[in-house]
Amino acid sequence: MSTIADVFTVVAICTGSFFFMAGTVGLLRFPDALTRLHALTKADNLGLGLIVLGLLPQADGMLGALKLIAVWALVQLAGATVAQLIAHALLRKRPPT
Amino acid sequence: MSTAILAGLTGAALIGLGLYGLITHPHPLRKILAFNLLGSGVFLIFGIIARKGAAAGFAADPVPQAMVITGIVVAFSATALAVALLLRLVQETGRTTLRPDAPAKPPDAGADA
Amino acid sequence: MSEFLLAAAGFILLTVAVGLVRILRGPGNVDRTMAVQLLGTGSIASLLLVAAATGVRGAEDVALGLALLAAFASVAFVNSAAPSEPDNSEPAAGE
Amino acid sequence: MTVLQALDIGLAALVLAVAGWTIVAREAFAAVVGYVAYGLLLSLVWVRLFAVDVALTEAAIGSGVTGVLLISAAARLRKTEAPATDERLGAPLRLLAGTVCAVVAAALAAVVLLMPDPGSTLAPEAAQHLAETGLGNPITAVLISYRAFDTMLEKVVLILAVIGVWSLAPDRYWGGAPGPQRVARHEGALAFLAQLLAPLGIVVGVHIFWVGADEPGGAFQGGAILAAMWMIVMMARLVEAPSISALWLRLTLVAGPVVFLAIGVLGFAVASGFLTYPTGFAKPLILFIEAFMTLSIAATLPMLVMGPPSRPPRP
Numbered sequence: 001m002s003t004i005a006d007v008f009t010v011v012a013i014c015t016g017s018f019f020f021m022a023g024t025v026g027l028l029r030f031p032d033a034l035t036r037l038h039a040l041t042k043a044d045n046l047g048l049g050l051i052v053l054g055l056l057p058q059a060d061g062m063l064g065a066l067k068l069i070a071v072w073a074l075v076q077l078a079g080a081t082v083a084q085l086i087a088h089a090l091l092r093k094r095p096p097t
Numbered sequence: 098m099s100t101a102i103l104a105g106l107t108g109a110a111l112i113g114l115g116l117y118g119l120i121t122h123p124h125p126l127r128k129i130l131a132f133n134l135l136g137s138g139v140f141l142i143f144g145i146i147a148r149k150g151a152a153a154g155f156a157a158d159p160v161p162q163a164m165v166i167t168g169i170v171v172a173f174s175a176t177a178l179a180v181a182l183l184l185r186l187v188q189e190t191g192r193t194t195l196r197p198d199a200p201a202k203p204p205d206a207g208a209d210a
Numbered sequence: 211m212s213e214f215l216l217a218a219a220g221f222i223l224l225t226v227a228v229g230l231v232r233i234l235r236g237p238g239n240v241d242r243t244m245a246v247q248l249l250g251t252g253s254i255a256s257l258l259l260v261a262a263a264t265g266v267r268g269a270e271d272v273a274l275g276l277a278l279l280a281a282f283a284s285v286a287f288v289n290s291a292a293p294s295e296p297d298n299s300e301p302a303a304g305e
Numbered sequence: 306m307t308v309l310q311a312l313d314i315g316l317a318a319l320v321l322a323v324a325g326w327t328i329v330a331r332e333a334f335a336a337v338v339g340y341v342a343y344g345l346l347l348s349l350v351w352v353r354l355f356a357v358d359v360a361l362t363e364a365a366i367g368s369g370v371t372g373v374l375l376i377s378a379a380a381r382l383r384k385t386e387a388p389a390t391d392e393r394l395g396a397p398l399r400l401l402a403g404t405v406c407a408v409v410a411a412a413l414a415a416v417v418l419l420m421p422d423p424g425s426t427l428a429p430e431a432a433q434h435l436a437e438t439g440l441g442n443p444i445t446a447v448l449i450s451y452r453a454f455d456t457m458l459e460k461v462v463l464i465l466a467v468i469g470v471w472s473l474a475p476d477r478y479w480g481g482a483p484g485p486q487r488v489a490r491h492e493g494a495l496a497f498l499a500q501l502l503a504p505l506g507i508v509v510g511v512h513i514f515w516v517g518a519d520e521p522g523g524a525f526q527g528g529a530i531l532a533a534m535w536m537i538v539m540m541a542r543l544v545e546a547p548s549i550s551a552l553w554l555r556l557t558l559v560a561g562p563v564v565f566l567a568i569g570v571l572g573f574a575v576a577s578g579f580l581t582y583p584t585g586f587a588k589p590l591i592l593f594i595e596a597f598m599t600l601s602i603a604a605t606l607p608m609l610v611m612g613p614p615s616r617p618p619r620p
Contacts, residue, residue, distance in 0.1 A: 006211060013218045013259070020222045020252055024229040027248060033240050036232075040244050044251045051218075051255045058211075058262050067270040068258065070505075071277045075251055077501060078281035082247055084494035085288040086240055100313050100353050105417035107317045107350070111324055113410025118328040120402040121394050126333050126382055130340055130375065134324055137347055137367065144354045145417060150426030156355035159443035160427040163452060166362045166444070166525055167459045170602075173366050174466035177609035180378045181470040184612065193385045213308050220312040223349075227319050233326065233339055242338045246345075253345045257352060260312070268357040268521030271513055272348060275361055275526070278506050279369035279533055281498060283341045286373040288495075289540050290380030 005057035012054030019047035033090050037083055044079035048072055101148035108141030125183045125193050129176055136172045140165045212263035219259035226252030243287045250280045313353060320346045333386055337375045344368025357521035358444045361513065365529035366606070373536065374610045439588040441519030448523065449591045453580040457569065460562040460598065463605045467558060471549055474613035481618045483611035484539055484546035499541035506534035514599045518588065524561075524595040528602025536607045546611050548618055554604065561601030565594050 019042060026039020052072040059065040111134055118131025143161045150158030187193055229252075232245035254276050261269030323343045330336035344367045351360035394402070428443075434451040435443050448456045474481070514527025538544050547554045568590055569580040576583045582590050 009211075010214060013215070016255070017218050017221050017225075020255065021225045023248055024225045027229045027232055027244060033238060033244075036241065036244060040248055043248055047222075048251050048255050051222075051258065055258055055262050058215075064270060067274060070509075071254060071258065071270070071273045074274070074277035074502070074505065075254060075280050077498065078277070078284075079247070079251065081494045081498035082281050082284040082288075085284065086243065088494070089288050090240055100309075102417060103313050103317050104350055104354055105420070106414050107320055109410045109413035109417055110321055112413055113406040114321075114324050114328055116409060117403055117406040120406070121399050122328075123393055124333060124382075124386060126375070126378060127336060130327055130333075130336055133340065133371065134327060134343075137343075137363075140359075141347075141350070142413065142417065144351065144356060144359070145420065146424060147356060148354055149420060149422055149424035150428055152423065152426045152428040154432065155428050155443055158426045158428045159431045159447045160452065162356050162359055163444050163447040164455070165356070165359050166448065166523075167455060169359075169362050169366050170525060171459055171462055173371055173606070174463050174609060176371060177374055178466045178469045180374055181473050181609075181612050184378060184381060185473045187382060187385055191385075193382070216308045216312055220308065220315055223312075223319065224315060227322075230323065230342060233335060233342070236335070239334050239338070242335055246338055246342050249342050250345055253349055257349055260349070260352065264309075264353075266352055266355060266357060268516075269352050269360075271516070271520075271522060272352060272357060272360045272364055274509055275364045275513070275530060276345065276348065278502065278509055278530060279365065281502070282369050282533060282537065283338075283372045283376060285495060285498070285537065285540055286376045287338075287380075290377045 009054045009057055012050045016047045016050030016054060019043055019050065023047060034087065037086055037090075041079055041083045045076060048075050101145045104141050104148075105145035108138040108145070111135070111138030111141065114138075123194075126180070129179050129183070132179075133172065133176060136168070140168055143168075215259045215263035219256035219263070222252050222259070223256045239287065243284050247280070247284055250276065250283075254280070316346065316349060316353065320350060333379045333382065334376075337372070337379045340375060341368055341372035344372060358442070358523065358526065361521060361526040362529065365526055365533065369533055370529060370536070370606050370610060377610075437584070437587060438582070438591060440591065442517055442521065442523065444521075445517050445523045445591070445595070448525075449594060450582065450587065453565075453569065457562060457565045457580070460565065460601065463602070463609075464558060464562065467605055467608050470609055471613055474549075474615075477617055478614045479618070480548060480550040481614035481616040482546045482548045483608070483614045495541045496543060499538045499543055503534045503538050506530055506537075510534065510599075510603070514595065517595065518592060524598040525602060528599040529606060531599065531603035532606035535603060536610060539607065539611070546607070549608075549614050550618070554608075557600055557604040558608070559601070561594075561598035564597040568594055 023039050023043020027036050030036045030039055049072055052068050055068055056065055059068055115131045115135025115138055119128050119135060122128050122131060143165045147157040147161040152158065183193065226249045229245050229248045233242045236242060254273050257269060257273050257276065320343065323339050323346060327336045327339040327343060330339060344363060347367065348360040348364040351363055431443050431447050431451055435446045438446045438450045440446045510527045510530035513522040513530060514524055517523030517527065539546055572579055572581040
């Protein structure tokens with residue numbers, strides 16, 4: 001049982017780390033701010049989400065698991081809003097050509 | 098090398114960096130920033146003192162930790178007061194320097210609310 | 211297991227730190243804000259991993275605090291970038 | 306070298322790199338953004354030092370609230386940066402300053418390396434006081450019982466800072482309110498964030514204050530999170546900053562130190578002196594004091610960030 005949980009953890013955390021790397025590569029390589037924003041939100045949502053998912057089997061008790069999920073939900077909320085706000089700020093500065 | 102010594106060395110380097118910024122930057126906001134850097138370096142040195150004082154079943158001596166917590170709050174209030182002073186100075190004179198021989202500029206009306 | 215978690219934490223920290231090159235390069239302040247946003251998420255992830263590996267008590271609460279403040283700096287940035295737009299055009303509602 | 310050591314060294318290098326950036330950056334805004342990142346990394350370092358209470362404080366105050374203060378200041382001071390660069394020190398002086406700072410850093414590094422291990426400690430005294438208070442978190446016990454006097458004075462410092470900031474207001478604005486005005490139509494996303502985040506944040510803030518008796522947390526950390534939540538609803542312009550002459554605001558600001566002082570003076574009558582607690586009642590009294598301190602901190606930090614009043618008082 002614990003082996004299955006461990007394998008699950010390893011797979012989820014590896015995938016999550018991959019998304020963080022993808023987000024960074026996007027942030028560095030994409031040509032303009034709006035596409036970079038797109039890359040950033042992927043890392044925010046999927047990267048942290050998968051890591052939290054992977055840590056859930058290792059969490060101690062209900063409260064620990066609940067806190068992990070709360071962390072993810074809060075970052076999700078913050079990431080979504082900040083993406084909106086930044087996109088707004090970008091559009092305001094540069095009206096569509 | 099243990100984590101605590103590494104953190105202490107980082108703290109020493111941060112104090113050096115912060116001091117350098119405090120001396121060389123002409124803009125007061127940058128000085129405030131450098132001052133905060135210096136402060137956090139001091140706190141890290143407190144961190145190693147706490148970690149080395151681990152005794153009585155604690156992972157770290159609680160007394161320096163408590164001092165760091167009060168220190169962070171006091172550093173914040175000093176920063177806030179300094180920033181408020183600076184903004185008021187700019188609002189009044191349009192400049193960030195107190196040097197009497199600095200070129201006078203008209204007060205910046207655009208220093209908005 | 212804990213070795214793996216720590217390695218993952220180090221890897222994530224390293225990648226988001228590479229992302230900080232955006233702070234250096236800019237070009238705009240928007241890009242800098244995005245780099246910090248990514249670093250914030252990455253630090254939360256590595257904090258959770260380190261906490262699970264080393265078993266520091268209460269580290270989830272630090273992650274919770276960081277998560278609450280994740281949007282904080284970015285909101286301040288957006289607010290200060292466009293400060294005086296609907297400011298005086300409308301009288302304060304309410305009273 | 307173990308994985309953990311590699312992680313520590315990487316983290317330290319990263320902290321130093323970001324700190325270096327805040328010094329060498331050309332624009333103040335870029336430096337301030339670096340400082341926010343620096344605060345985040347520093348709270349990771351504190352977790353690695355097993356100082357979770359400090360990590361929480363650093364995350365909430367060092368990175369979060371200070372970051373907001375400096376970001377808005379940098380945005381407002383952008384026009385003044387170019388004139389200030391005229392006053393840059395010359396290269397020889399900068400070299401001299403660099404040498405002096407390197408010597409200071411090297412001396413401190415030597416102190417760190419020569420520090421005895423295990424070092425001198427006050428932990429046994431703290432542990433003894435911990436047993437008397439009935440608390441489980443030694444740091445809270447140090448803050449409110451063993452070194453209570455420091456903590457009380459520190460609260461007074463916070464109030465002095467608020468008075469200092471307020472007294473920078475022009476005469477015509479005295480009694481007015483700081484910060485932006487409330488608007489009827491807000492930017493959708495920001496208002497949504499604030500409306501959703503604030504209730505959750507209040508729960509987390511109260512939780513961190515409450516568990517502070519036995520687990521990492523406490524009045525400072527909980528209060529700082531509550532303060533951040535108040536600031537976010539003000540930034541979203543859902544609520545307006547109160548007028549600085551509002552009685553409730555002033556009462557909230559002084560509530561923490563006043564209650565602390567009152568119970569401290571009561572110590573003369575019912576316990577063994579100033580700022581001591583009667584045996585058996587220490588824990589409830591400490592939590593009572595901490596509740597008011599949390600409220601005071603939650604009110605003080607936003608007032609410091611919002612700055613002096615910027616509008617004339619309403620007639």
